[in-house]
Amino acid sequence: MKIATFNINGIKARIEALPAWLSEATPDVALLQEIKSVDEAFPREVFEDMGYHVETHGQKGFNGVAILSRLPLEDVTRGLPGDDTDEQSRWIEATVIGKTAVRVAGLYLPNGNPVPGPKYDYKLAWMARMQARARALLATEDPVVMAGDYNIIPQDEDAARPEAWRDDALALPASRAAYRRILNLGFTEAFHTLHPAPGHYSFWDYQAGAWEKNNGIRIDHLLLSPQAADLLTDSGIDKDIRAREKPSDHVPVWIELDC
Template identity: 40%
Template sequence: MKITTWNVNSLNVRLPQVQNLLADDQPDVLVLQELKLDQDKFPAAALNIMGWQTVWSGQKTYNGVAIISRAAPEDVHTGLPALPDDPQRRVIAATIGGVRVINVYCVNGEALDSPKFEYKKQWFEALTEFVRDEMSRHDKLVLLGDFNIAPADADCYDPEKWREQIHCSTPERQWFQTLLDLGLTDSLRQIHPEGAHYTWFDYRGAMFQRKLGLRIDHILITPALAARLQDVRVDLDTRALERPSDHAPVTAVFDL
């Protein structure tokens, strides 16, 4: 089973790239973040014609998440129960082929002294509660998406420059560790314990060309999936396309 996550940074702009990825790489599941589309603007028909099933939670301008799969998604859920009034569309979950897939576009937080950082803290607390409950009912579970956290210095091109800055602060890294402490494994680090495997590159400053990025897109998995994990890779070729997203897709392959 092949599962891919990608922050597309506008599905309107990146739809041809999504279609090409689906056709060329043939993932069993592709989850997208930052659709930037209203609910009724999602291109379900175009994807259905290609043979893909889709569920999504759209939001204009910002946010929005989707799950695209060959098999029909079951038991679809959106949002976080602990934040019932949150208007931001950041979470969608579904069961596909016996695997519980939780797609997240985690809060950015802006800066440590921003009110948005407190929202990020509350949001991660709500996410942890939700994932804990989901894990109690699903042995095979994958939590994946854009976490907006680089978990360690190895996941940042310049640790000193980014120290205690947004994405790399001690509180954020603890929130990420709290998710791992639920019993999840960082799949990329299971396959690649060392080295830089950046998934996000700022559009400014030719950061991609200079290979200066952060690893903030992750695939976290339960022990039942960790035992079946075969490979994890970052698709830098897609990031190198014309008019790219600032994120590269990340794919995990399981023997299921």
């Protein structure tokens, strides 16, 4: 089972690039972030015609997450538990029915800038809610994959110029500590586990020639429960699509599970 995460930065802008990547990479499951579309406006027919089941949790103009799956989906839920007043669409879950059922959670973690301020407070509160949900998912003892744009640079080696991010919400000590608290519940960060060397990135800003200078950061992650980690066979980053016409500022990160 190949599972990918991809912040597409707008479905309208990526309506040609996304199907092209899906055709080449052929993921069984694609977890999308920043679809920037209400559910009714998402072009689901494009992906259904490619053989994908489509589930969305959209929001007009901002945020929004989606699941595309060639395999059947069951028990789809939307929204991160813990705050009934939270109107931002950043979390979607479903069980993928393959040879082994896998619970997937697609997430778009808040950016948190500027700091200090209410956006950073929201980020840390959201991560505390995510930690509680992650603990509940672990308690099921099912294979679980929590994948998406975490807006966290886990360590300095995950940035080409770490000094440029010292005061940014993506790399502040409190942000990294909140990420580690989730990881330390018992999750495995798939890509880093298989590719621990520095120099791997999943995001390059549109500004200041970041792509041409390879001035990137790694902020898109797939966290696996112990039951999912036991099934992990491969992980990679589809870096080359960042050089194509009308790219997202993120690229897909993927895993393969033996299930």
